[in-house]
Amino acid sequence: MDLRHLEYFVAVAEELSFTRAAARLHVVQSGVSATIRALEQHLRAELFERGPQRIALTDAGAALLPEARAVLDAAQGARDAVARVRGGLRGTVHVGAMTSVTILDLPGLLGRFTADHPGVTVRMRAAPTGSAGLAQALLDGEFDMAFLSDIDRPHTGLDIHTLARVRMMAIVPATWPGGSVTLERLAERPFIDSPAGFGNRVVVDRAYAAAGLQRRVALEVVEIGTAPEYVRHGLGVAIMPAFSVPADDPGVKGLPIDGPELWWTLSLATATRRRPAAATRAFCELALNYVRIG
Numbered sequence: 001m002d003l004r005h006l007e008y009f010v011a012v013a014e015e016l017s018f019t020r021a022a023a024r025l026h027v028v029q030s031g032v033s034a035t036i037r038a039l040e041q042h043l044r045a046e047l048f049e050r051g052p053q054r055i056a057l058t059d060a061g062a063a064l065l066p067e068a069r070a071v072l073d074a075a076q077g078a079r080d081a082v083a084r085v086r087g088g089l090r091g092t093v094h095v096g097a098m099t100s101v102t103i104l105d106l107p108g109l110l111g112r113f114t115a116d117h118p119g120v121t122v123r124m125r126a127a128p129t130g131s132a133g134l135a136q137a138l139l140d141g142e143f144d145m146a147f148l149s150d151i152d153r154p155h156t157g158l159d160i161h162t163l164a165r166v167r168m169m170a171i172v173p174a175t176w177p178g179g180s181v182t183l184e185r186l187a188e189r190p191f192i193d194s195p196a197g198f199g200n201r202v203v204v205d206r207a208y209a210a211a212g213l214q215r216r217v218a219l220e221v222v223e224i225g226t227a228p229e230y231v232r233h234g235l236g237v238a239i240m241p242a243f244s245v246p247a248d249d250p251g252v253k254g255l256p257i258d259g260p261e262l263w264w265t266l267s268l269a270t271a272t273r274r275r276p277a278a279a280t281r282a283f284c285e286l287a288l289n290y291v292r293i294g
Contacts, residue, residue: 001042003075006068008035009047013065014142016055069141073274080278090119091279096134096146098199099126100225103164103243104147104266109290113283120279128222130198138271144280145270147287149199161268161284163291168203168262169245169254171231171238182258183211190218190236192227200224200264204239207262228252240264266291 011021012032022029040047047061057065076091097106110122127133131148138146139157147163170181187208194201208215218236221227227238232251241264245254268284270276276284 001039003072005035005039005042006071008032009039009061010065010068010072012036012048012055013057013061013068018055066141070274073277076277077275088119089117089279089282091277092121092123093277093279093283094142094144095122095124095283096137096143096148097124097126098131098134098147098149100223100244101147101266102225103166103241103292104287105290105292109287112290113286116286117279117282120282122283130194130201130222132197135269138269141271141274144274144276145268145284148267148269149265150202151199152197152202152205155269157272158269159272162265163268163288164266166241166243166264166266168200168239168257168264169242170257171228171240171245171252171254173231173234173237174251174253176253176255178255180256180258183208183213186237186239186257187213187215190216192219192221192230192236192238193217194224195220195222198222198224200240203262203264207239207260211259 008021008025011024012018015021015024018029018032018036022032025032036047043060043064045060046058047064049056049058079090106124110124113120113122125143127137127146129136131151134143134146134148135151135155135158137143170186172181172186191204193204219230221230224240224244227240227244228246228249230236231238232249239257239262242254246252268287270280270284
Protein backbone atom coordinates (compact mmCIF):
# COMPACT_ATOMS: atom_id res chain seq x y z
CA MET A 1 0.00 0.00 0.00
CA ASP A 2 1.28 3.48 -0.86
CA LEU A 3 -0.04 7.02 -0.65
CA ARG A 4 -1.47 6.82 -4.16
CA HIS A 5 -3.74 3.97 -3.09
CA LEU A 6 -5.09 6.06 -0.22
CA GLU A 7 -5.41 9.20 -2.31
CA TYR A 8 -7.47 7.35 -4.91
CA PHE A 9 -9.57 5.70 -2.21
CA VAL A 10 -10.38 9.04 -0.53
CA ALA A 11 -11.28 10.61 -3.87
CA VAL A 12 -13.72 7.80 -4.70
CA ALA A 13 -15.14 7.83 -1.17
CA GLU A 14 -15.78 11.58 -1.30
CA GLU A 15 -17.14 11.65 -4.82
CA LEU A 16 -18.97 8.28 -4.60
CA SER A 17 -18.19 7.94 -8.28
CA PHE A 18 -15.22 6.44 -10.08
CA THR A 19 -15.83 8.80 -12.99
CA ARG A 20 -15.82 11.96 -10.86
CA ALA A 21 -12.85 10.71 -8.84
CA ALA A 22 -10.88 10.11 -12.04
CA ALA A 23 -11.67 13.63 -13.25
CA ARG A 24 -10.64 15.07 -9.88
CA LEU A 25 -7.37 13.13 -9.94
CA HIS A 26 -6.73 13.86 -13.65
CA VAL A 27 -6.32 10.17 -14.48
CA VAL A 28 -8.28 7.66 -16.52
CA GLN A 29 -11.14 5.86 -14.80
CA SER A 30 -9.63 2.45 -15.43
CA GLY A 31 -6.57 3.49 -13.45
CA VAL A 32 -8.72 4.48 -10.48
CA SER A 33 -10.66 1.22 -10.61
CA ALA A 34 -7.47 -0.86 -10.82
CA THR A 35 -5.91 1.00 -7.89
CA ILE A 36 -8.98 0.47 -5.71
CA ARG A 37 -9.07 -3.23 -6.58
CA ALA A 38 -5.39 -3.52 -5.66
CA LEU A 39 -6.05 -1.80 -2.33
CA GLU A 40 -8.98 -4.12 -1.60
CA GLN A 41 -6.84 -7.14 -2.38
CA HIS A 42 -4.09 -5.86 -0.11
CA LEU A 43 -6.56 -5.27 2.75
CA ARG A 44 -8.57 -8.42 1.97
CA ALA A 45 -11.81 -6.47 2.21
CA GLU A 46 -14.25 -4.80 -0.13
CA LEU A 47 -14.26 -1.05 0.41
CA PHE A 48 -17.21 -0.14 -1.83
CA GLU A 49 -20.57 -1.60 -2.65
CA ARG A 50 -20.82 -1.28 -6.41
CA GLY A 51 -24.23 -0.97 -8.06
CA PRO A 52 -25.37 -0.17 -11.59
CA GLN A 53 -26.27 3.41 -10.72
CA ARG A 54 -24.31 4.23 -7.56
CA ILE A 55 -21.59 3.10 -5.20
CA ALA A 56 -21.41 3.29 -1.40
CA LEU A 57 -18.84 2.67 1.29
CA THR A 58 -18.90 -0.70 3.01
CA ASP A 59 -18.33 -0.88 6.76
CA ALA A 60 -14.66 -1.56 6.04
CA GLY A 61 -14.48 1.44 3.73
CA ALA A 62 -16.12 3.70 6.31
CA ALA A 63 -13.61 2.52 8.93
CA LEU A 64 -10.68 3.15 6.58
CA LEU A 65 -11.73 6.64 5.45
CA PRO A 66 -10.72 8.69 8.55
CA GLU A 67 -7.46 6.74 8.86
CA ALA A 68 -6.65 7.31 5.19
CA ARG A 69 -7.30 11.02 5.57
CA ALA A 70 -5.04 11.13 8.63
CA VAL A 71 -2.19 9.44 6.72
CA LEU A 72 -2.58 11.84 3.80
CA ASP A 73 -2.63 14.78 6.24
CA ALA A 74 0.63 13.57 7.79
CA ALA A 75 2.19 13.18 4.36
CA GLN A 76 1.09 16.69 3.45
CA GLY A 77 2.66 17.96 6.66
CA ALA A 78 5.96 16.42 5.62
CA ARG A 79 5.72 18.06 2.18
CA ASP A 80 4.89 21.38 3.82
CA ALA A 81 8.02 21.17 5.97
CA VAL A 82 10.16 20.68 2.89
CA ALA A 83 8.29 23.42 1.00
CA ARG A 84 9.00 25.91 3.76
CA VAL A 85 12.70 25.23 3.34
CA ARG A 86 12.59 25.40 -0.45
CA GLY A 87 10.12 28.27 -0.62
CA GLY A 88 6.61 28.20 -2.07
CA LEU A 89 3.47 26.37 -1.00
CA ARG A 90 2.01 23.36 -2.77
CA GLY A 91 -1.10 21.24 -2.35
CA THR A 92 -4.88 21.56 -2.29
CA VAL A 93 -7.12 23.37 0.18
CA HIS A 94 -10.69 22.07 0.47
CA VAL A 95 -12.97 24.90 1.61
CA GLY A 96 -16.57 24.75 2.75
CA ALA A 97 -18.58 27.92 2.22
CA MET A 98 -22.00 29.42 2.82
CA THR A 99 -24.01 31.08 0.06
CA SER A 100 -25.29 34.67 -0.10
CA VAL A 101 -22.90 35.87 2.61
CA THR A 102 -21.93 39.22 1.13
CA ILE A 103 -19.82 40.35 4.07
CA LEU A 104 -17.16 37.84 3.02
CA ASP A 105 -15.45 38.81 -0.23
CA LEU A 106 -14.80 35.28 -1.48
CA PRO A 107 -13.85 36.27 -5.06
CA GLY A 108 -11.33 38.77 -3.73
CA LEU A 109 -9.95 36.26 -1.25
CA LEU A 110 -9.57 33.54 -3.88
CA GLY A 111 -8.01 35.93 -6.38
CA ARG A 112 -5.42 37.18 -3.90
CA PHE A 113 -4.61 33.71 -2.59
CA THR A 114 -4.10 32.14 -6.02
CA ALA A 115 -1.94 35.07 -7.06
CA ASP A 116 0.22 34.71 -3.94
CA HIS A 117 0.34 30.90 -4.04
CA PRO A 118 0.03 29.64 -7.63
CA GLY A 119 1.15 26.17 -6.57
CA VAL A 120 -1.95 25.67 -4.39
CA THR A 121 -5.33 24.54 -5.73
CA VAL A 122 -8.42 25.72 -3.85
CA ARG A 123 -11.52 23.53 -4.09
CA MET A 124 -14.63 25.22 -2.72
CA ARG A 125 -18.02 23.66 -2.10
CA ALA A 126 -21.19 24.77 -0.34
CA ALA A 127 -23.10 22.46 1.98
CA PRO A 128 -26.81 22.11 1.12
CA THR A 129 -27.52 21.51 4.81
CA GLY A 130 -26.05 24.83 5.95
CA SER A 131 -23.63 25.40 8.80
CA ALA A 132 -24.57 22.11 10.46
CA GLY A 133 -23.57 20.29 7.28
CA LEU A 134 -20.35 22.27 7.00
CA ALA A 135 -19.44 21.44 10.61
CA GLN A 136 -20.10 17.74 10.08
CA ALA A 137 -18.11 17.71 6.83
CA LEU A 138 -15.19 19.25 8.70
CA LEU A 139 -15.39 16.58 11.37
CA ASP A 140 -15.58 13.91 8.66
CA GLY A 141 -12.46 15.28 6.98
CA GLU A 142 -14.15 16.41 3.76
CA PHE A 143 -12.97 20.01 4.23
CA ASP A 144 -9.72 21.47 5.49
CA MET A 145 -11.55 24.56 6.73
CA ALA A 146 -14.99 26.10 6.44
CA PHE A 147 -16.80 29.38 6.81
CA LEU A 148 -19.87 28.78 8.93
CA SER A 149 -22.38 30.44 11.20
CA ASP A 150 -24.16 29.34 14.36
CA ILE A 151 -24.82 25.63 14.76
CA ASP A 152 -27.35 23.98 17.04
CA ARG A 153 -24.89 21.89 19.02
CA PRO A 154 -21.61 22.64 20.85
CA HIS A 155 -18.53 23.14 18.71
CA THR A 156 -16.99 19.89 19.97
CA GLY A 157 -14.10 18.86 17.76
CA LEU A 158 -13.88 22.21 15.99
CA ASP A 159 -11.55 25.15 16.42
CA ILE A 160 -13.69 28.25 15.84
CA HIS A 161 -12.45 31.77 15.08
CA THR A 162 -15.19 34.40 14.89
CA LEU A 163 -14.69 36.79 11.99
CA ALA A 164 -17.78 39.00 12.39
CA ARG A 165 -20.99 39.47 14.37
CA VAL A 166 -23.92 41.02 12.53
CA ARG A 167 -27.12 42.28 14.12
CA MET A 168 -30.27 40.53 12.87
CA MET A 169 -33.27 42.55 11.73
CA ALA A 170 -36.86 41.88 10.81
CA ILE A 171 -37.66 42.07 7.10
CA VAL A 172 -41.27 43.18 6.65
CA PRO A 173 -43.43 44.71 3.90
CA ALA A 174 -42.80 48.42 3.34
CA THR A 175 -46.33 49.23 4.57
CA TRP A 176 -45.65 47.73 8.03
CA PRO A 177 -46.37 50.42 10.67
CA GLY A 178 -43.87 51.59 13.27
CA GLY A 179 -40.12 51.84 13.53
CA SER A 180 -39.48 48.58 15.37
CA VAL A 181 -41.21 45.27 16.02
CA THR A 182 -41.43 42.54 18.66
CA LEU A 183 -40.95 38.80 18.24
CA GLU A 184 -44.56 38.33 19.35
CA ARG A 185 -45.88 40.68 16.68
CA LEU A 186 -43.83 38.97 13.98
CA ALA A 187 -45.15 35.57 15.05
CA GLU A 188 -48.62 36.65 13.93
CA ARG A 189 -47.41 36.28 10.34
CA PRO A 190 -45.94 33.27 8.52
CA PHE A 191 -42.15 33.22 8.34
CA ILE A 192 -39.69 32.89 5.49
CA ASP A 193 -36.54 31.29 6.90
CA SER A 194 -33.66 28.99 6.06
CA PRO A 195 -33.97 25.23 6.55
CA ALA A 196 -33.01 23.65 9.86
CA GLY A 197 -29.24 23.54 10.27
CA PHE A 198 -28.60 26.97 8.81
CA GLY A 199 -27.07 29.56 11.14
CA ASN A 200 -29.78 32.22 11.00
CA ARG A 201 -32.48 29.56 11.55
CA VAL A 202 -30.63 28.41 14.68
CA VAL A 203 -30.48 31.97 16.08
CA VAL A 204 -34.17 32.71 15.46
CA ASP A 205 -35.36 29.32 16.74
CA ARG A 206 -33.38 29.88 19.94
CA ALA A 207 -34.84 33.36 20.39
CA TYR A 208 -38.42 32.16 20.06
CA ALA A 209 -37.81 29.21 22.38
CA ALA A 210 -36.28 31.53 24.99
CA ALA A 211 -39.27 33.87 24.72
CA GLY A 212 -41.74 30.99 25.05
CA LEU A 213 -43.30 31.88 21.71
CA GLN A 214 -44.19 29.85 18.67
CA ARG A 215 -43.98 30.84 15.02
CA ARG A 216 -44.86 29.14 11.74
CA VAL A 217 -42.19 28.79 9.08
CA ALA A 218 -44.17 28.72 5.85
CA LEU A 219 -41.30 28.84 3.36
CA GLU A 220 -37.70 27.65 3.61
CA VAL A 221 -35.07 29.20 1.33
CA VAL A 222 -31.47 28.08 1.02
CA GLU A 223 -30.27 31.43 -0.38
CA ILE A 224 -30.89 33.87 2.46
CA GLY A 225 -30.50 36.75 0.01
CA THR A 226 -33.78 35.75 -1.65
CA ALA A 227 -35.90 36.05 1.52
CA PRO A 228 -36.80 39.74 0.91
CA GLU A 229 -38.32 38.81 -2.46
CA TYR A 230 -40.81 36.50 -0.76
CA VAL A 231 -41.59 39.16 1.84
CA ARG A 232 -42.21 41.71 -0.94
CA HIS A 233 -44.79 39.41 -2.49
CA GLY A 234 -46.73 39.19 0.77
CA LEU A 235 -45.78 35.63 1.68
CA GLY A 236 -44.60 36.40 5.20
CA VAL A 237 -41.90 38.07 7.26
CA ALA A 238 -38.29 37.16 7.97
CA ILE A 239 -35.51 37.73 10.48
CA MET A 240 -32.17 37.87 8.73
CA PRO A 241 -28.68 39.36 9.19
CA ALA A 242 -28.63 43.08 8.43
CA PHE A 243 -26.61 42.53 5.25
CA SER A 244 -29.60 40.63 3.81
CA VAL A 245 -31.90 43.67 4.04
CA PRO A 246 -31.98 45.33 0.60
CA ALA A 247 -31.32 49.05 0.60
CA ASP A 248 -33.08 49.76 -2.70
CA ASP A 249 -36.24 47.60 -2.61
CA PRO A 250 -39.31 49.83 -2.15
CA GLY A 251 -41.44 46.81 -1.29
CA VAL A 252 -39.69 45.83 1.95
CA LYS A 253 -37.91 47.39 4.88
CA GLY A 254 -35.75 46.29 7.76
CA LEU A 255 -36.81 46.96 11.33
CA PRO A 256 -34.89 46.57 14.61
CA ILE A 257 -36.33 43.96 16.97
CA ASP A 258 -37.47 45.06 20.41
CA GLY A 259 -36.11 42.93 23.22
CA PRO A 260 -32.90 40.90 23.43
CA GLU A 261 -30.59 41.60 20.50
CA LEU A 262 -30.13 38.80 17.99
CA TRP A 263 -26.70 38.32 16.42
CA TRP A 264 -25.58 36.25 13.45
CA THR A 265 -21.93 35.21 13.43
CA LEU A 266 -19.49 34.47 10.64
CA SER A 267 -16.75 32.12 11.76
CA LEU A 268 -13.80 30.26 10.32
CA ALA A 269 -13.49 26.67 11.52
CA THR A 270 -11.02 23.82 11.31
CA ALA A 271 -11.14 20.33 12.80
CA THR A 272 -9.29 20.07 16.11
CA ARG A 273 -7.98 16.55 15.42
CA ARG A 274 -6.40 17.51 12.08
CA ARG A 275 -3.30 19.66 11.92
CA PRO A 276 -3.91 22.26 9.19
CA ALA A 277 -1.41 22.08 6.34
CA ALA A 278 0.68 25.14 5.58
CA ALA A 279 -1.51 26.05 2.60
CA THR A 280 -4.64 25.85 4.75
CA ARG A 281 -3.07 28.04 7.42
CA ALA A 282 -2.09 30.60 4.79
CA PHE A 283 -5.64 30.64 3.41
CA CYS A 284 -7.12 31.10 6.89
CA GLU A 285 -4.75 33.95 7.71
CA LEU A 286 -5.56 35.77 4.47
CA ALA A 287 -9.31 35.33 5.01
CA LEU A 288 -9.19 37.71 7.98
CA ASN A 289 -8.55 40.56 5.54
CA TYR A 290 -11.60 39.87 3.36
CA VAL A 291 -14.47 40.40 5.80
CA ARG A 292 -16.35 43.59 5.06
CA ILE A 293 -18.97 45.09 7.36
CA GLY A 294 -20.90 48.27 6.75
